[in-house]
Amino acid sequence: MANAELLEAQLKLCLDRLSNSEPVEINPDWIEESGEMFKDCLRKQLAPRPKEDFRIRMSNIGKATCQLQREKEGAVRSRNEYNFIVKMMLGDATECIMEVLLKAAGLNITGGKEDVKLKINDRIIKGQDDIHIDGAVFDTKSCSPYAFNNKWRNGVEGLKKDDPFGYMKQMVGYSDAQAKEAGGWVVVNKSTGEVAIVGAELDEHDLAKQRREMAETVDLVFSDAPFKKCFEAEVETTRGKKPTGSKKVPMTCTFCPYMKDCWPEAKFLPATTTKAKNPKHYWYTEYGIDEPIH
Secondary structure (H helix, E strand, O other), rough: OOOOOHHHHHHHHHHHHHOOOOOOOOOOHHHHHHHHHHHHHHHHOOOOOOOOOOOOEOOOOOOOOHHHHHHHHHHOOOOOOOHHHHHHHHHHHHHHHHHHHHOOOOOEEEEEEEEEEEEEEEEEEEEEEEEEHHHHHHHHEOHHHHHHHHHHHHHHHHHHHHHOOOHHHHHHHHHHHHHOOOOEEEEEEEEOOOOEEEEEOOOHHHHHHHHHHHHHHHHHHHOOOOOOOOOOOOOEEEOOOHHHHHHHOOOHHHOOOHHHHHHOOEEEOOOOOOOOOOOOEEEEEOOOOOOOOO
8 A cells, every 4th residue: 555654755855855966866768758748748738629529537527517517518618818728738747747756756656647447337437547656546736835735735634625626536536447546646836846645545435425426427417407506605704704795606616617607797806804905816796895995
């Protein structure tokens, strides 16, 4: 069984040595392989993306069913921000870099980049995993400082509470498809360069829950069931849990390209709970003050 805590310590020791110009054995082939992998990523990201028929993949099986329903219907997506392509490329670059560093740290890389298939309710779900360490499946993720400190640092328990991209379902899907252990995630804070290796640590109850929800997703999305919004507006509260009189679009919905379909009235406004000069903004469905503070 892969021990995430020991793997993380081993990786950080290697990074500490590299950061201080101390010798670490690097196989030149690792750099060449990583370079070729990144070239493939660039070709894919820079090429025009033809419209494809809808399908559930490992990469999206954990997303909200309402988002998948909209995608299957062919609903019009909101236009990506100009920096979307850069974020995607940085994610690819992080994955390529970490593969070299994991090898340099002496971790036992036993596979990865496997095209996998998993049968769920007579549907074949395809995907490609990231990397295998000690025979277990690991996924590489880059994230914001907020997610790194408030979710990933809490281990898998943090992910159980906040998993808007469906990372746990992806992990269970990849591991089930190959009859391998669900190892966890190699996580990089894309602002600071901090790293963490978070063990999946999913017990039988957790695994059964993820498998059941994946099956329910497949059944619902490919049924004739009418569209149903998955979430309700969230009541905003102060740190003392006192309602502000405002309601916000759920955070999961803010990542959805069809958000405006479900929340046409939403407005991107300054937080009502702060008087900071440059306050954080949120999508509000109801705003508890007559005018924005700023």
